[in-house]
Amino acid sequence: MHSWYFVGDSHVQAFEIAATLGLFRRQSHFLIVPGATAVGLRNPESHTQAIAHFQKALLPVLPGVMPVIQLGEVDCGFVIWWRAQTLGESVDAQLAASIEAYACFIDTLIDAGYSRVVVTGAVPPTIPDNHRQGAVARARHTVSASLRERTDLTMRYNRQLAAEAARRRIPYTDISARVLDAGTGLIADAYRSPNPRDHHLHPIQGAHAWAEAINALEV
Template sequence: MRDWYFIGDSHVQAFEVAAALRLLNRKARCLLVPGATSVGLRNPESRTHAVGLFKDALLPAHPDAIPVIQLGEVDCGFVIWWRAQKHNDCVERQLEESVAACAAFVDDLREGGYPIVVLTGAVLPTIRDGASRGHVARARHEVTATLRQRTELTHRYNARLRNEAEARGLPFVDITPLITDPDTGLVAEAFRNRNPRDHHLEPVRAAEAWAQALNALDLPP
């Protein structure tokens, strides 16, 4: 059976936890690049150099692996808003550019020999309005979008990404319904990290949610 090969930003740590707890139905390899973005996949000279690191790890294609891409939280929580402000552009255009960059990267992997690539939805934002605790919250202080605005943008990003996956006949996995408070429409308190300085989801709960969604995929061995 082929392994999961998880790549993405620091939210890949949830998959690492899922693997450590043996919640996944396949063995797992993980490569996380903190701060990696979808839009950065079009730029080999990005600050994180993520696209080069990902391609070095995945290409040539591993016949015993299924890539799983987890990106977008940084885009929806910060970069899309920041780029719109910097370039005096609309948020929607920046959203399209992020999704297009991710889709082009997926096409590169498919052309490189992967018949299956799994796309995953960006996780919901957790940083509260006006929060300044934690280095990520401080680093994103230039962006004034509210938590609800960032959440709604994440929904639109994930819907666009789902469309790109479906157009290619690829699986798309999104845990948003599992981690959303139905009363507020925001991330549920149970999925917030117990450390108020940490913007990642609560690791074990997130690991369980991702494992549930991934294990439900009907994929060839």
């Protein structure tokens, strides 16, 4: 049985909490690069240098390990909007660039010899409109996209991620159906962090949601 190796942005902490709570049926390893973006994977000199960190951790191929990738929240919550606004390009063009970079990273791992790579959907945004508590919220207020727009973009993003995974016949899973309110289509209050300065999911509720999704994978 393979062990999991979770890599991605700070939202990987939900998987780490799940492991600490004993919710996974497999041994798990973690690499968190705060602020990592999918689009930044095409640039080894990006601010976070995420691609270099991920490649150092995962390459050459680790026997008995299955990578699990968690990226996209930073893209959908901020970077896609900021780049479109700053570069004068469309949101669709920036969405495509992010997905392309993500897919290229997946292919790098597959080509290196990983028979399975698990792709996880980007976490829906949690920061309310006009909310500026916390460093992340203050940094992101420079773009005008509403919570609704950012959530809708995340759903589009995840549909494209799922399609890329299907094209490569690798597993995809996400927790959007569980963490979004059925009435509003926005993040449910139960899944917001109790700390208003924290843009991550509720640490315990998020951990349980991801553990259920990962454990359900038939890999």
